[in-house]
Amino acid sequence: MQGSVFETIYVLFLMVYCCFLLLVSTYTILVWKEAYAMVDVLTTRLHDAYTNWTFRPADNDNESRLTLSGLRRIGGLQKRNKIAEKELNKQVKEKYLYQVKENPPPPAAPLKPRPFMGLSCKNCTPSSRNLLVNRARENSNIKNILRVDALKANNFLTRKFCHIVQAYRLKKYDFPQVSDTVLHDERLREALQMATTKDLQDMDKADDETYQKQLKKNENRAKTILYDMRSTLSDFLLRLTSWVMYKVLPCFLSSVVAHPGQVEMLKKAAESGVPLIFLPLHRSHLDYILISFILLNNDIRSPLVAAGDNLRIPLFGFLLRGLGAFYIKRRIDPVLGRKDIVYRAVLHTYMMEALRAGHNIEFFIEGGRTRTGKPCMPKGGILSVIVDAYMDGTIEDALLVPVSINYERLVDGNFVREQLGQPKQMESLGSALKAIWSVLNSNYGMMRIDFNQPFSIKELIKTFHIPSRSPTPEEKEIVSNGTVPPLFKKPKLVSQPSTASLYGTDVVEEKHRKLVDSIARHVIYDCTQATAIMSTNAVAFLLLNRFRDGCTMDQLVVALDKLRAEVDWAGRDLGFSGDSLDVVNHALDVLGPALVRRDKTQNTILPVCMLPNVIELAYYSNGMMSFYVVDAIIATALFTLLPDVTCSSQLSEDDIIERSKELCDLLKYEFIINKPCQTIESVIADGIDNLKNKEILTQKEILYTEDEKWSQRVAKTFDDDDSSSGDDAAPPKINEPNLQFNSNTTTLQHLCFLRGLIRPLIEAYYITGTVLHKLVDRNVTEKELVLDIMEEIKKELHLGSLSYSESLSVDPVRNCLKLLQHWQVLESHTQDKIRMYYLSEHYDDNESLKPILIKLCRFKTPLNNNK
Structure with a gap:
């Protein structure tokens, strides 16, 4: 019986295979037949055009015509000219080769070193900053991950099937399942008992039978939650997906690039034996697949990835689970407003046991994908679990790895509908298949990923928990440079904890929440500063903010050259290179005619500034906002302080700082202006210095009398006296105008921009x-x-x-x-x-x-x- 079943299956397989070959053959014959027919048509038309063509000379002599014999004579002349040109090129080539042999070749122009982005904070994590980085690889050029070096292989099969060989040779890791350990964890048992007690209080019952029944119900619910949540990370599925990605990604992405020095840094960090916690900015559903793909193909253990339960759809949910996804709820509190103790306990325990088992973890610290192109405010829920795992000794340490991701064009499409107030469309199997088909038939340009320098959470927490004391002379010098340890001087703009965190105040105390929020904001700031600026970001930014009414190609190229110089001077990295004209043409092609209109007859370019297209164009433009936001805040503050910007006026730097701080407070949920270890005043002061360098503001020299100079020396003596009480109020400053605003056409244009x-x-x-x-x-x-x-x-x-x-x-x-x-x-x-x-x-x-x-x-x- 079993043999007959196998025979039937084998026959069915052969029939399907034969039908497939027949379809392919038929399609090929039709294509070639159509091609031959097209060739015949083209040949006939060319012959007719050749025989009927006549030439009318410039002097309009109607009697002078070129016949077919004349065309043949011209053809012979053209042939002789080509022979002569070929001989001339041969002589030039021989002369050039002689010069090359006799003279040494000119030295090649040195490649401009790329900035090595993503180094950890020198104030908060000085020890981590000096580790893992190979200084020799800092200036290495970026590498396309999609290219497999198969030319060095000795045999034909290895070169031909290089992607299969690459997937086969990957380092194998064990990915232990921790579900059974979670169910027997003592903390989970205590949480279930607590939830049962509260349930009995709501039911107003206290008998033992009801208690045991409710406890069993909570235990079953915890088991269901765990099995719906857990990841089934599979080495086989990772290898298979790696091969598929090598085949599929080039269909819609021109390249996926990363810095070799950063990848090497991750390899060294993986050898340290402590868990790696990857904290990427979230732009696309493709983010976690690409991160796992890059880590896997560089022999780094693939992480468990926290994914929203909206992705738990048929087929794709199973595949993502096998690639490391564990599913969490966006909102985990029930209708009655009580905290879901059971769900929180299961999630907390699952992550704790995963860390203890040696898994790496990846989660998006913004919570969801950015809808505006700007980084979102951080959500500290899952990060608080990592901090708690260190604080209670579950792990000795962990290395936090901020990850910066950017695309030339967003793969998931735009978020215009949501930004216009329409509800989000939930993911489904049909929508996923439709989106994949649309993606495979489109061009999304390049994707750039930057792995920031890993830093120790142990070192960072110790830095944030330094006991209060008076700063040393060396620390006073740090304070004067504008970067102060957070315990020495508290920033005036205090960041607020996330209101949408997975965990509430009943899980962690307020001090713990502030610590987690400070770490999260630091990570977002580091990721933002390390994000490469793509060609579409730069071109969309210039069109939307400098040339909103349109410009010529030459104007846009000149503006892009200036922008590239400013970014390079500030030490930020660009995700593109080459001639600016080619960069602009490439960016315009990627953005498409729905966002940018090109009039080739008049050589003009015009951004589409009408709704809803302008919202999508603003998404790409906002990729540049982190570079200009401080200057934009100061410029806006200047407009409110100056009675008439067309006239040169005198201003007080203190007034500019205070007004700029008011605007920073207004936009505190839009931008992270400063790191937790920086004061907002120092960041604004640096922005004012930038305007001074551009001669928009000029430092006014203040002339003091001898008595005023003597008073300042006496005051400085008292300030330096260590025996003086630190609780005494500082004498009020005299707010004198010390800056000159230089009004001219260039200044006004720049400030308005x-x-x-x-x-x-x-x-x-x-x-x-x-x-x-x-x-x-x-x-x-x-x-x-x-x-x-x-x-x-x-x-x-x-x-x-x-x-x-x-x-x-x-x-x-x-x-x-x-x-x-x-x-x-x-x-x-x-x-x-x-x-x-x-x-x-x-x-x-x-x-x-x-x-x-x-x-x-x-x-x-x-x-x-x-x-």
Whole structure:
């Protein structure tokens, strides 16, 4: 019986194979037949054109015509000319070869070294900064991961099937399953007992039988959660996927590049024996697949990847699970508002046991993909588990690896629908297949990944937990340079913990939350600074902010040259090279005609600034925002301080810093301006120095009298006296104008350009403030409030009171609502999974809202105030 079944299967397989060969043969015959028919048509048309062609000379002599014999004579002349040209080229070539033999070749121009991005912070992790980096590899050129070096192979089969050989030779790792260990963990047992006790309190029962029944129910639920969550990382599936990726990725990506020095750094870190915690910025669903692909093909253990449970769809969910994904819920609290103790305990214990078993971990510290092209504020939930694992001794140490990722064109498509207020479309098998088919038939350019220098979480926590003491003379020098240890001087702009963390205050104490938040913000800042600027980022940025009304190709090339020089001077890396004209043409092709219009007849380029296209173009432009954001904030502050920007005026540097700090506080949920180990004042002061270098601001020399100089010397003597009490208030400073604003056409153009960078955000915040009056004496759902604000922005855009269409975006509106909650203007609560907003008691009338509106619209200066 069994033999007959195998025979039947074998016959069916042969039939399917024969049908496949028949289809392929038929298709090939039809294609060649059509090709031959096309060749016949072309041949006939060329022969007709050759026989009927006549030449009319320039003097319009109608009697002078070239006949067929004349054409033959011209053909013979052209043939003789080609022979003569060939002889001349041969003589030149022989002469050149003689010169090469007699004279030494000229020295090759040295390659410009690339900046080595992603070094760890020298203030927070000085020991880690001196480890793992091979200084000889810092200036190495980037490498395309998709290229397999098969030319060195000795045999034909190895060269022909290089990708299969590459997948076969990969280093094999054991990936232990920890599910059974999790179910028997003592901490999980205690959490289940705690959850059972609370359930009995809600049911108002206390008998032992009910307790055991509820405990069994929670145990079964914990087991179900664990098996839905767990990863089934498979070495075979990793190898198979590696081979598939080598075949599929070149279909839509021109290259996937990384720095060899950074990969070598990761290899050394993997040999240290401590877990690697990869913390990438999240832009695409392709991120975690590519990271695992690169690590696998460089013999680095593939990590377990925290993925949202929305990706647990048929087929793809199984494949991702086998590639290392473990699924977590986006929102893990139930409808009644109680904390889901069972789910939290299972997730916490699973990650703890995975770390103890030697697994590497990868999770996206932003929580989800960025919808705007700017990094999102960090979510500290999973990071708090890593910190807790170190604090309680589960692991001796862990190396945090920030990862910066950027694409020339976003593979997942755009987020325009979501930014216009429409709900997110949930992933499904059909949508996934449709998206894959669309991707395979498109060009997405290049993808760049930068692995930052791994740093020890043990060292970082020790740095953040230095006991309070007076700074030493060496540390005072560090303070004077603007970088201070966080315990010596607390930044005035205190960062707020994430409100959407997986863990609440009932899991970790406030001190622990602040520590985790500081680490998370540091990682986001490091990733942002190390992210390479792609060609589409640079071109979209210039078109949207410098040439919004269009420009010629020459103007765009000149502007790109200047931009490249500024980025190079600042030590940032570019994800492209070559002539700027070629870079612009490539970027325009990748962006496509939906975002950029090209008029080849008039040689002009025009960005599409109408909705909804401009929102997608702004996504690529925002990749440059981290480079200019400080200058943009200072420029906007200058417009509010200067009564007339067309006239040269005197300003106080302290006034500029204070006004810039107000704007930083306004945009605290949009950008991470400074690292936790930096003061915001020092960052703004550096930005002012940058404007001084550009001669927009000039340092005014202040002449002091002899008595004033003597007073300053006496005051300095008292300041340096260590015996003086540190609690005494410092004498007030005299706020004198010490800067000269130099007004000219170039200055105004540059300041208007900088102000325009954050103008869409300011407009969105202003309109959000004007809608607050609708909340007086009423509660509104989050969806209804956001839609009201979006409708108001549309109305103002139609009336012309707003200048930037990209102001119509959901993300800035939501961030403004967070800010208003931080200012205690708004309050919210969740009811039946719906968030409700309402004004706090002190602001629940129109009169009390006026100061808030004034504060929000302070930086919305008229665009024509420079005229």
